[in-house]
Structure formats: C-alpha cells, structure tokens
Amino acid sequence: MSYAKQFTALDDLLSSSHALWQVKAFEAEALPWQDEFPRLADLLWQLDDEELDSLDSDSIALHGRLAPALEADLAAKGTIWPLSLLKTLAAGLAHSELAHADFAEQSVDEACAGLSESELGHFSAHIKGRKWQQILAFAARVTPGDDEILEWCAGKGHLGRLLAKGQSRTVVSLEWQQGLCEAGSQFAHQWQLPQRFVCGDALSESAQQLLKREQQAVALHACGELHLSLLRGAAKARTRALAVAPCCYHLISDSHYQPLSVLAQASELSLSKHDLQLPLQRSVIANAKARALRLKEVAWRLGFDSLQRDVTGSSHYLPIPAVKQSQLSGSFREFCAWAAEQKQVKLPKQWDDQGYLAKGFERQRLTRRIDLAAHLFREALELWLLLDRVCFLQEQSYEVSLGAFCDLEVTPRNGLILARLPSCSLPE
Numbered sequence: 001m002s003y004a005k006q007f008t009a010l011d012d013l014l015s016s017s018h019a020l021w022q023v024k025a026f027e028a029e030a031l032p033w034q035d036e037f038p039r040l041a042d043l044l045w046q047l048d049d050e051e052l053d054s055l056d057s058d059s060i061a062l063h064g065r066l067a068p069a070l071e072a073d074l075a076a077k078g079t080i081w082p083l084s085l086l087k088t089l090a091a092g093l094a095h096s097e098l099a100h101a102d103f104a105e106q107s108v109d110e111a112c113a114g115l116s117e118s119e120l121g122h123f124s125a126h127i128k129g130r131k132w133q134q135i136l137a138f139a140a141r142v143t144p145g146d147d148e149i150l151e152w153c154a155g156k157g158h159l160g161r162l163l164a165k166g167q168s169r170t171v172v173s174l175e176w177q178q179g180l181c182e183a184g185s186q187f188a189h190q191w192q193l194p195q196r197f198v199c200g201d202a203l204s205e206s207a208q209q210l211l212k213r214e215q216q217a218v219a220l221h222a223c224g225e226l227h228l229s230l231l232r233g234a235a236k237a238r239t240r241a242l243a244v245a246p247c248c249y250h251l252i253s254d255s256h257y258q259p260l261s262v263l264a265q266a267s268e269l270s271l272s273k274h275d276l277q278l279p280l281q282r283s284v285i286a287n288a289k290a291r292a293l294r295l296k297e298v299a300w301r302l303g304f305d306s307l308q309r310d311v312t313g314s315s316h317y318l319p320i321p322a323v324k325q326s327q328l329s330g331s332f333r334e335f336c337a338w339a340a341e342q343k344q345v346k347l348p349k350q351w352d353d354q355g356y357l358a359k360g361f362e363r364q365r366l367t368r369r370i371d372l373a374a375h376l377f378r379e380a381l382e383l384w385l386l387l388d389r390v391c392f393l394q395e396q397s398y399e400v401s402l403g404a405f406c407d408l409e410v411t412p413r414n415g416l417i418l419a420r421l422p423s424c425s426l427p428e
Contacts (some may be wrong), residue, residue: 003387003390003391003394003402004391004394007261007263007388007390007391008263009082009085010085010380010383010384011263011269013081013085013086013380014380014381014384015268015269016079016081017081017377019032019033020033021278021373021376021378022275023374024274025366025367025368025370025371025374026302026317026367027316027317028366028367028370029366030366031044031366031369031370031373033373036073036077037069037070038073039069040066040069040070040073040373042069043065044066044369044372044373045369047065047369049365052368052372053291055372056282056371056372056375057282059089059092059379060090060091062090062372062375063087063090066373067086067087070083070376071083086377086379089379089380089383090379092379092408093383093402093403093404093415115162122191123158123161123162123165130411132158133410134220134405134406135220137405137406137410138159138218138243138406138416139159139162139166141243142163142216142218142243143243143420145167145169145216147169147214147216148169148170148171148214148215149164149167149171149172149216149217150174150210150211150215150217151163151172151219152174152202152219152226152227153174153175153176153202153219153222153227154174154175154184155177155184156183156184156187157171157180157187157188157195159218159220160173160218161187161188161191161195163218164193164194164195165191165193168194169194170194170195171193171194171196172195172196172197172210173195174197174200174202174207175197175198176199176201176202177199181198181199182197184197185197202222202230203226203229203253208229208236208237211234211236211237213237213238213239215239215240215241216239216240216242216243217230217234217242218242218243218244219244219245220245221245221248222246223247223248223251224248224249224250224252224276225252225253227246228252228260230244231244231260231393235393235396235398238421239421240421241419241421242393242398242417242420244417245413245414245415245416246385246386246389246415246417247413249277249280249385250274250276250277252273255272255273256270256272256273257270257271257275257276257385259388260388260392261391261392261395262391262395263388264388264391264392269384276385278375278377278378278381278382279379279381280378281375281378282375282412293325293328296328297323298367299357299360299364300323300328300332300335300357300360301320301323301339301360302359302363302364302367303332303336303356303357303358303361304320304335304356305317305363306356306359306360306363307347307351308340308343308345311345311346311347311348318343320339320342320343321342332353332360336353382415383415386402386415386417390417393417393419397421397422398419399419400417400419401418401419402416402417403415403416403418
C-alpha cells in the first residue's frame with residue numbers, strides 16, 4: 001500500500017473516531033461520548049483503578065481490553081471501522097505493516113567502525129544510557145557518503161561527532177544555546193574532528209541558508225516547529241538527503257497544526273496543540289509512591305477546580321501552576337488556598353473541603369477513563385503526522401522511507417523518515 005493510501009485510511013479512521021480522542025478530560029464531568037459508545041463506557045467503569053496504568057503503558061493490552069466493546073458499539077450503529085488498523089499500530093512502528101524502511105541499513109558496529117572501544121567510551125561519556133542507544137541506532141541509519149552533514153538542533157553535537165568520526169565526514173552542527181556550542185566545539189577540537197558549530201535559531205532565515213544541495217541533513221528528536229522548518233527548508237534548497245526523527249509535535253508556532261502535504265491539507269481534521277500531545281501520552285510511572293503522588297495531585301487539582309467553578313460560576317477547567325511535592329503533604333484546604341491565591345479566586349470563609357476533595361477523586365477516576373479510551377488512537381495519530389511529512393517530501397520529488405530506528409523500549413519516539421532526491425531530480 002502506498003504511503004498516500006495509508007494516510008487516507010488513517011485519516012478516515014481518525015476523522016470518524018474523533019469524539020473518542022479529541023477530548024479534554026479535565027473539562028469533562030461525565031464521559032463525553034457515553035451515549036454514542038455505551039458498551040465502551042460500561043467497560044471502562046468496570047475496570048479496576050489499579051488496572052488502568054498497566055493498560056495505559058501497553059498498547060497491545062489496551063487494544064485487546066477495549067476493542068471488543070468498541071466493536072460491539074460500532075456494530076450496533078451499523079458502522080465499520082478498520083479496528084485491525086489500530087491493532088497493527090499498537091504493536092509499534094517497527095512491526096507495523098503500514099511503515100517500512102527501504103534504504104540500506106548499517107549495523108551499529110559498522111556505524112562505529114572508525115572508533116575503538118576506548119574512543120566509544122569517551123564519546124558516550126556523560127550521556128544517559130538510553131540516549132546513547134538512540135544516537136547509535138540513528139547513526140546506523142544515516143547513509144554513508146561524501147556530502148557534508150548538517151546536524152539540525154544539535155545540542156552538544158553527540159550525533160554529529162559520532163558521524164564525523166565514524167564516517168569521516170564534515171559536519172556542521174546547528175544549535176541555539178551558546179554553552180552547548182562551546183562544549184561541542186571543545187570536544188571536536190580535542191579530537192580533531194571535522195565538525196564545526198553554528199550558534200543560531202533553527203527557525204531563522206540564517207539557519208535556512210545553511211541548507212545546501214550537496215548535503216545530508218539529520219535531526220534526532222528536533223521538536224515540533226524545528227523539524228518542520230528543516231523539512232520545508234530542505235525541500236526548498238533541494239538538499240540531497242534527509243534523516244529525521246520527529247518529536248514533540250505540539251511545539252508549534254500556530255494554535256493549530258498546519259499540515260505540510262496536499263493530502264493532509266485536504267483533511268477534515270483540525271488539530272490543536274492539545275490534540276498533538278496525544279502521541280506523547282503513555283504511563284511511565286516507575287514506582288508506587290510516584291504513582292500515588294501523581295494521582296493525588298490530579299485529584300486535588302480537580303477538587304479545587306470543582307470549588308472554583310461553584311465560586312466563580314465558570315464551566316471551564318482552571319489550570320494552576322506546577323505543584324511542589326511538599327504541597328501535597330499538607331492539607332487539601334491549604335492546597336486550595338494556595339491555588340486560589342495563584343489564580344486570584346476569592347474563596348468563601350466556609351466551604352466543604354471534604355466534599356470537594358471527594359469530587360476531586362471522583363473526577364480523577366473519570367479523567368483516567370476518558371484518557372484511556374483516547375489512548376487507543378495515540379499511535380494512529382502519530383503515524384498520521386509522520387505520513388503527512390512523508391507525503392510532503394514525496395510531493396517534492398523525494399524518494400522516502402518510513403520506519404523505526406530503534407525499539408520502543410529505547411524511545412517511543414522511534415519513527416524515522418529517510419529521504420533522498422534521485423539524481424534525475426537534482427538541478428544542474
């Protein structure tokens with residue numbers, strides 16, 4: 001199936017199911033779609049609270065638990081959705097039939113062939129284990145060649161220095177933080193690497209001027225607008241090759257997502273920054289204490305929100321600033337006094353703290369179930385976003401491949417777009 005057809009199938013699925021995933025759980029006081037999907041609603045309330053996090057962290061288990069009720073609701077309405085598509089996506093991009101990688105792949109050993117074991121130790125020093133695994137896996141997917149490499153949003157240039165040493169290539173590393181540029185430059189000088197740093201904003205015109213035809217641009221987890229800027233600029237400059245692993249889709253300049261491809265521009269979907277956070281939502285709380293604190297904080301936030309709604313007459317959720325862990329060791333009444341002060345809400349002298357605390361925990365249980373249903377679609381939305389980028393590059397005459405550069409356990413943002421211009425498409 002072509003990428004365009006894959007995108008169309010996903011677009012149909014997401015458009016017809018948007019009531020389940022295009023929601024703001026903190027705004028709701030009931031399951032917003034319960035009349036349309038009553039069997040799914042009943043199942044969610046039958047789930048034990050202790051089961052929710054384990055389901056949320058395992059997309060395959062989540063699909064297996066919720067899909068039968070969803071299928072029954074759809075059958076009752078005479079509607080057919082390609083739920084098998086969700087099941088396939090739940091396994092992750094690496095195993096999805098909808099994404100594949102056609103470009104030649106090196107092994108990690110081949111990617112590091114220019115470094116001894118001792119040198120690798122120096123190159124990986126002070127880099128957290130999973131981040132170093134990501135760098136190694138990504139570097140193995142960068143096609144060797146003679147072209148200059150442009151490392152977009154480079155940080156200290158860890159990826160660039162590995163490519164400079166392992167592939168003996170000139171690397172230009174773009175990074176906006178002066179301190180990171182200085183640290184990266186110092187390392188490159190110490191190791192006599194053909195790597196230079198440019199301190200600048202990836203969204204600026206000067207950054208766009210770094211993009212050239214005879215070049216391979218790489219970006220490992222450049223956030224939102226930053227990697228979109230790279231794709232647009234590279235297409236305009238006719239940059240020969242690209243290797244891009246997107247991240248943080250919600251970090252965009254506009255209030256809503258501006259699609260790249262003609263296909264996505266024709267979609268009925270309108271994606272807010274809140275919608276774009278869906279692919280990033282996965283329960284990763286490591287221990288019972290941290291999980292309990294998180295649930296307590298959510299309940300207290302929602303308890304205060306119920307209080308402020310009654311006091312102000314508002315029907316909308318009122319967000320409050322970040323909460324320190326120490327604030328959760330006090331009383332709920334003290335917490336509400338602090339939150340009210342932060343948001344200039346005048347509380348009455350007498351109010352039922354235990355009643356509003358109970359409302360908070362009740363709404364916490366509700367929001368967890370709303371989110372769990374929405375999370376059925378997080379992989380589908382992420383692939384929709386990746387395919388928008390893929391289709392855009394194809395529309396610009398690039399040969400494109402989409403796949404996973406590492407396992408989900410290394411990073412859930414493991415999607416990799418590889419693109420190259422065929423020789424006949426390069427300008428004279």
